[in-house]
Every structure is written in structure tokens, then in C-alpha cells.
Amino acid sequence: MPNEKTIILRVNGRDDEVHVPSHRTLLEALRTSGHMDVKCGCEKGDCGACAVLVDGLAVDSCLTLAWTCEGKEITTVAGLGTTENPHPLQTAFKDLGAAQCGFCTPGMIMAAKCMLDDNPDPSEEDVRMGLAGNLCRCTGYTKIFDAVLEAATVMRKEGGPS
């Protein structure tokens, strides 16, 4: 079996053609093809900065091989909303100042999105446990938890699928 091939990654609703060797992680493949909103932190599944949704579930893209994502739906934080039409999580993070340097923010938002899909009405405790796999070195987390709870309230009022 050849060690390199061209695969199609479906990212944020668009097909990206990428030529990658078998040992390339999804994180590396995404950043190489221009998705710089996916951050590279620890590369061992501790920090959550590289979190993306694969078929709707948040995973660490640093622990995922690109070849295994062919045919799957990948969503990065840029695919969640736009500047004109942001996702409630993006709005809440901005409004409540839940970012300082911003490096952990994409992963935080993707982890929060996945958690809220499972549990639309979380307690603060649920939010803390849902984000246990994401590290932030600036904010002390309080504003992040506030933002996720705020977004959850907004999303419940909007009622529809997010």
C-alpha cells in the first residue's frame, strides 16, 4: 500500500483535496490546507486547542489520522458561524470577554458546542466537566464558563438546531 495518497476532506461544507502521507494527523492536514483556526497546542490530547467536530463529535485532531477522516463531515470553529452571522457561542465569548490571547478559544468553542448538543441545559458543573479536556492559560476559566452558560440560554430560547 502506498504511503501517500490524495484524499478528500469535507471541511465546513467544502471539499478540500489534500495529498498526505499515512502518518499525517488531521490537525496537520487541516493547517496545511489553510485552516489556521485549528490550533496546535500540546499534540498529545491534553490541551484541546485542536478540537474539531468529526461527524458532529468533538475530537482532538492531533490524535486523529487524516486518512481515517475521508468521507466524514469536519467542522472547525470557522464553520460554526461567520462575522456577520456568528454562532451564539461565538457571540457569548466575544460579549463576555471569554478570550484573552485567544489561542484556546477555537477548541473551547468546539468542545462547548459538542457538550451543548448532548446537554442543552447544563449546570456550571456540567460545563466544567465538559471542558475538562481544554486548557486555558490566561482567563482562569470563569468567563469561559459564563459564556458557555450564556450561549446555552440563548440557544434554548432560539429553540432550533444550532
Next chain:
Amino acid sequence: MYEEFDLETPAQLEDALRVLSDSRGGTPLAGGTNLIVDMRAGRERPERIVTLGNIGELRGIATGDGRTRIGSMTTVSDLLRAPEIARDAPSLVDAAKLFAGQMVRNTATLGGNIACGSPAADLVPPLMSLDAEITLAGTSGMRTLPLADYFRGYKQDVREAGELIVDIAWNRLPTKSVNTFYKLARRRGDAITVTGLAVTLCVAKGRCARARIALGAVSPTVIRARKAEAMLEGKVLDAELIDATAGQAARECSPIDDLRASAEYRRHAVRVLTRRLVSTAWYTLV
């Protein structure tokens, strides 16, 4: 990743087994949340990897005939989303809730957690406390054995190079039962276990009909405290007996000092947690 490898992505169990048993062999990749970290750190250098993620028959939960069966590629978060697991294995839910972080829970699998052979693998004590059996498949057929007989030593097991874990299954507990797991760690979220303790207690006619005490992260493998269990079975429990049993469980483990806790602390934790979980279970049931 920095070392190249060949990557096989079979969609059928028999194809995976054929690849693993050919002259080149291979390293199975389940969720990858341990293996890929070990590869990046240079601790593992596989030349050929066989992914199991496309093998649909290995993933899922089935119940019937009083038995609960979980496919080896079922993820930790699959367990949390399954009402039948909440009903049939409360201890497994206790462990799954505190398992690593959300992204790892969405990827890591039951079979992978077992196959890694870590004494701190959190899904193992709950399954041992349920008398779970593990089924392995190889090109020459399947074999089933008690999970308690699966581990041979620190990160060593009875699985042969060409074999894969197919599923884990156990007989559902009788109605008058309690099944719990407690994870003691430096913090609750995304932590490696210092001492994990799973207890199953079944009561019939006012006596303890079955006792299971499984200990994680305090011996080279997850173990059952069998002598402690035997002290409870057939008895009407009281504080004195529970205390003696907790002392026995603490004598049955063989913990080490490491960066998370001392051996002495771990042994103390086994005693305290055994006392706490057994007495809570008993007084819930009688």
C-alpha cells in the same frame, strides 16, 4: 507524526484478522488516544498500523437473555449515551463520566482501554466487578475468558499478536444489587487515577449473596480483592466485618510510589474506599 508507517483500513473483522496474521503483522489502532501519543513520543514505532474504526460490527451495545454486550470499538461517550448501560452497569457510567476529557471520551474505546493494559485503565475495575467476560478473535476462531484472567502483568495480557478484542459481556445483576465505582485522583477532570475502586454487592434473604471488589492503579494490573470478597459472601454485614474486609482489601494490593501518590497513600485509600463503598451499598440494600 514523524515516523512513517503503512496504514491498513479494513471494514470487516475477518479482513483485519487476516492482515494482522500475515507475515508482516501489524499494530491495531482503536481510538488512538494512547497509541498516537506513544508514537509521537517515540515509545512506539509501528511499521504497519491496522485501523479498527471502519469495522462496524465491533461497535455497539446489545442486550438480551439477561446479558449485556459491548463491542470493543464502542467509545466511552457511547457508554454515556446508552440508557441500557446506565441500567446494567452504573459503575461503568461512574468511570466513563470522569474518563479523561470530552474529546478523548468521544474517541477512546472500551477495547482500547483494556488492550493498553494499564493498571489505571478506569473502565476495567467496573467490568471486573460485574464478572465480565472478554471475547477475542483470531484467524483460528474465537475464545472467551473472564476479564479477571486477561491480564498477566504490567501492560501484559493474554492477547496474541494476531488476535483482536471483539466484545465484553456479562450477565445482568439481580434486582437487589448495588454496583459503583469511585475514582480518586488529584483533581476530577482529565486526571489519571490514583486509586480506582469498583464494588458490586448483591443481597438475598438479608445476606450478602455476592461481593466483588476490583482495585485499579494499586497493583501491576487491575485486580480483584478475592479474599476480602470472600469475607462478605453469605454474611450479614456490620461495621466490624466491613472494617476487617477493608483491611484485607488493602493487604491484597501492591501499590507503588509514583508522581501522583505514594504507595502508602494508595493502600490507605483502598481501605477507606472499600469501607465506604461496601457500607454504602449494604445499607442501601437492607
